[in-house]
Amino acid sequence: MRHLLPAAVIVCALAPAAYAQTAASGPVTGTITDAQGQPLVGATVVLNPGNIGTATDRNGAFSLAAPAGSYTATVSYLGYKMASQAITVANGGTATLNASLAQDPLLMDGVVVTGNFNPQSKLESATAVTTLNARQIQTRVSRGTADLLMAVPGFRVNSDGGEAANSVSARGLPANAESGFGFLQLMEDGLPLLEVGGLTFAKSDIHMRVDETLDRLEVLRGGSAGIQANNAPGGIINFLSKTGTTAQIGGTVKLTGGDQGFYSDRTGFDQLLGLQRIDANVGGPIKGTPLRFNIGGFYRKDDGTRYMGFPMNQGGQVKANVTYNLKNGYVRLYGKCLNDRVAYLTSIPYRNLNNPEQIPGGPDLRRGTMYSEHQRYQNIPNPFNNGQGRLQRDLADGQHSRYKSISSEVFFELGNGFTLQNNSRLLDANLSTDGVYDLTPPIPGVENGLVRSLLEGFRPLGANGFELRYADNGTLVASGSYDRTTRAITQTGGNFNFNGNGLVNIAGIFPDDKPATNAINKLQLGKTLGGHRLSAGWYASRYTIKERLSYNQVVQEVANRPRLLNLTLTSAPATALNGAPLQVTQNGFLSYSFGTAGGLLANTDGTTQINSLFFGDEWKVSDKLNLDLGLRYEASHNFGRAGKSAQIVNLDPRFPFLNSAANPTGANGGLDGDYTTRYDNTYLQNTGAFRSWDFLFQTVNASVGANYKLDPRTAVYARYSNSGVAPTNDQWAFGSDPSDPTGNTTIRGAIQRVQQAEIGVKASTDRLGLGLTTFYSRNDDIPFTIQQVNPAGGFTLNRQRGSVQSSGVEAEITFQPVAGLTLRGIGTVQTARIVEFKQLNETGQLVSIAGNRLEDTPDFLLEGGFDYTYRGFDVFSNYRWFGERYANRRNTILLPSYGVLFGGIGYNFAGTLKGVRLSAQGSNILNALGYGDAAARNGENSAATSQAFVENKTVNPASGRTPAQAANNLIRPILPRNITLSVGYSF
16 A cells, blocks of 8 residues: 555645636527437537536536637537537627537547547547447446446357356457456456456456446457556456536436346235335536535345345445546546445256256246255354354355445646646455355266265165255155165155156355455656657556355255255164264255365465556547557566365274275264264365465566548557466465475466457448457467366366467447437457367367367357437337357357347436436346356366267167257356336436
8 A cells, every 4th residue: 555655645746726717708508409409418518729618407508608709619428429619709798509419329429538548539549449328328228237248349248147247258368157357457437446357256347336327338349458457458348437527416316126026926016026226326516616526326125037035136335426626637536335245146957968958847947046045044164263163154145245445536737748647546345255056967866866876885884775855844855775785776755756857966155255455556647749649657556365265065956946955874783884874964065165176165365566667659640640559567466375274184983994094084074073974074174374475477568559530530440469467366376286295386377468459440420330340369378277077076177278369350330310210230250269278088188179169259249229219208129149159168068049139118208297217128028048158167078068978869768868968967047038117317
């Protein structure tokens, strides 16, 4: 923190002490409307010379005072084309300025601040930028931050995890459901929400919510992102807040309900309360002062589109800012407090690898879930205190973000062409995660499955039967006897084919606490020198992330909202077990803090200090040609420690014969010392020793671009960039070197290099808006995470390095055939291919998969839609199509393509009800089935997803299916249909 204070002190010392008011001798008044005569609230009117400006009120009207003289008046409003007009202000007279603005759906005239050292319009910038204003954000019908980013061409979005905790990748750069926002930086008001965006169970969007406080979204794809942000060559996603720029205080209050209650346990009128949400925002000038403010937020309680037996999402946020306008700049302070719980939706069981079907008796692929009220509350031996005491968790907490930040932004014109800008942020991001995690495919509960494997394993000790019961109420599910001679299992009670499928699911309960703190400062000095706008600065960020994470396993039935299962083996007298029961599970838990292969007990504390120096030159060569160059030097110093863990060894003296030279802990009773309570026999505890790391990474990034205006409304551009991406916290926190038996060595990792090139064209005519870009990228030294199946069960995470190459075309196009109607198209065609990588196959051989398609990345992403306004009515619709893609890196599970329809209708009242708006919106209106990922934790070397298994065409006469068609696995479907109704009031 202390390293960031000098910059803040310097900036504050430069602040002028007084606010200057311009003397005036003539008023200028008028009204600003759209093409249909509807008032534009918050449109900006500026007179030059003098930079005298104001904003319109809720009626589209404005009034400002200016000295007598001749001016050029510029009227602008995000989403509309800019208009200019010459006016004359007479001494003592009144000048009138009325303007009707035409729509600019691609916001080509809008000034963007993301991806440039200085604000520029999209037509002037040699970058690919997508911008959404507040209205366009509403018409996306987004259920979260990631959903909203489907509006960006070149972005692959997996938003099937729920409202947050999703993943996004840009232009074929590798990222999957586990890596979050790979190669991207998610920002709010110009600074990262949290410096590092791909943490275990903590994707960038977990601390971001979309509400009425947002003014616009700017997304830079590729290009200069590696110069403007740390570790972000893929792009920058920048959410910009409203800052009270209207001429008078105004705001919005909105109530929203949805159809979630109709898919829950609610009945009668109570079904209407499945979603209860209130949004509010107010802002404007503080009369008699140079201050402007904005404050707003939301609160909601949501049963969810997949009802779990408890609320899926609950919480809210408050955001505020205040701006002090000065004669030569401004000072702005921001505050944010988010306290919100959102479910992290994980995979559900399915049948038929490449053509997903519901398992009979299993969860429905649209609205089914493996969460339930029966397993909501967890009470387990505290893994963070070596099993002493109890740890109580609640699945309803889901991913619980408690995020607080204070930020500042200052800008000064210092004279002689110099400018100074400083942005800073202090944040505390406390995240806890409680969920049910998919591990391995469902298996038979009794025959050829869980029960038989355990009976066979404990047969030498005298196992002769079993009981399978529900953990929450003790109801018998199935029981049977086991003949130790013939090894036959005979049903004695219940039903071996429970739920019509007889399957069980071994799932993970992974309580995780991840508090983080981050201090960020960006200082930039600018100088205009002839046609050059030079910029140089220093970026500093220091973050600390601590984590406590424990892996536990439970046994579930395969059903919607399943119960946990308890399994007990019975034994024969005059055997080693001597008639005593062997308790396989307790309260449904198969393993507490399991220490077998794939198990993990984490206690980590890591700090990263980033210092970056950057330089840029934006050179206006002529009225048509702009060139720019950017350089960035980054130094990332990372240090920390991770606690070592080992199984508790507590030998049960009743079974000494199980110990041997080859297996000296064969009779380990684990936490309680009792060998016959299997659920804690491999219990991991912290040893008190630590593995530490201290690494420094340095990289230089470069980007060069050119933008040429063919005419005032058309431009072409080109850019090349080369950026480095340094390793981040999780690579060391979980990066113990397996070749070191002491566990003291941490794998250092290496800097990835990302090379990108792009050429594009941008156009904005009276009716047509076009953005078309062709791109190429190559990513080397990627630390792919390989989930490897172990011979004894479970899986191990290994990292191996490889390279990926991608090329493609991305397009945004709008067309306005008549007033009020806008047609829109978004498309991405890409070929993301692995060019260098080897991994183990099912036979243990290391094989090359060069030429394979990158997993979770479709070659085609397309969208078409429209919006239409007529007087007070507006209607919109978007249809998004996602091409087929492979779920795994070895390209054996091909998920089918799918399309999703979104839409809505609204009406803005006039007259005495002016300001009131009614609207209805629908997500996935046709209730389409689609899939984000599948078999995520099977292991890339699993025989059950191998090429030989998938291509085996032998049909089983009993089922009429091939092995792949009969196979069960785990898949994460997209969210089902959701209809919401809102009533709002704007003033």
